[in-house]
Amino acid sequence: MISGALRALWDEPRATPPAGTAWWDQALVAALVPLTAVEALLRDDVTRPVWDATWALVCVAALLWRPHRPLLMLVVGFTAQTVAGVVPALAGEPYSVLDVTAVVLLLAYSLGRWASGRGVVAGSGFLLVVHLAREPLYDASGSSMVVGAGALMLPVALGALVRLWARSQVRTREMIRAREREQLARDLHDTVAHHVSGILLHARAAKVRARTDPRAAVDAMGDVEDAAVRTLEDMRAMVALLRHDQQTGDGRQPTYGIADIPQLAQDGGVGPRVVVETSGDLGRLPATAESALFRAAQEAVTNARRHATDPTLVSVDLRRDGHTARLRVHDDGRPVTPGRGRRAAASYGLAGMRERFSLLGGDVSAGPDPEGGWTVEATVPLTAPAGEVGP
Known part of the structure; x- marks a missing residue:
């Protein structure tokens, strides 16, 4: 275990430093330069003010880099x-140097904070060797030498701890970013699948009408064009979000919510009729829950249009029961052979739906209804589960 830890330390890469010289380092150097000069002139025990001030200023200047x-x-x-x-x-x-101990300790902290693993080992070894070699010249006792060595290693360890904390913060942000991008990618898939399904149905209707009524076929192609325009708009919006630098903290909200669910009933004219009903207090729901409920309803309606056998009606029922939102999407299509057709075709969309709701502490079930047709039910708590990190 110890050898593995040492090997990991040795292979540790350098931490990414800030661009340029930080303003606080510049301000610190600007303040220490005149203080060093004043100390060299005013201290009675300093017998070599120019000598001591020169080396002290070299030490102070090292803070800039x-x-x-x-x-x-x-x-x-x-x-x-x-x-x-x-x-x-x-x-x-006699020993009399200007007090730059705080500067040395800050440089030791910077070693643990920014240097590579090899650099930390080399720098720590340098500190200890030089410290133990010079202290006897100052008639230092053994205990004071040990205390001094500990004082030099402490800021190195503190810098390493801050480094680990900063890295954990970066990893947390990357996890949140990856999760949000995954959700946006699902949104993109669901949006495109929904619209492309409508385009396909309109195109088939236009093909059939063209044989008997060219004018009706032209109208149907207009519906295809409108659906294609909506698809492009949604794709561009989603791709723009995926490309956006999420470190800016823009606080954006999911693209769709509960208010958009009635739109699923407005793509009529082709395929089964969609009826949307809502009940309960559905205002001021968590944005993540709203987005998940809309995408679940959209996926279920899309699957009904694509895969149901001769459906005439798709009912979407959304209600709130206390701290839980419940969604039920049912179509009246004819039953299919178990294990084939509808279940297999919709499996990918349902898997994504279940994963999305599981992140929110909810649940999704889907399957043939005892009364006929196919039913998708989804529930989501309206309070975040413990340990959840929001997007």
């Missing part, structure tokens, strides 16, 4: 702080 070159900037900053104190110590002079 810390997200993009975390390992290099850590080496530059920690080396500058070390040289400022070690060279005078080797010459027998």
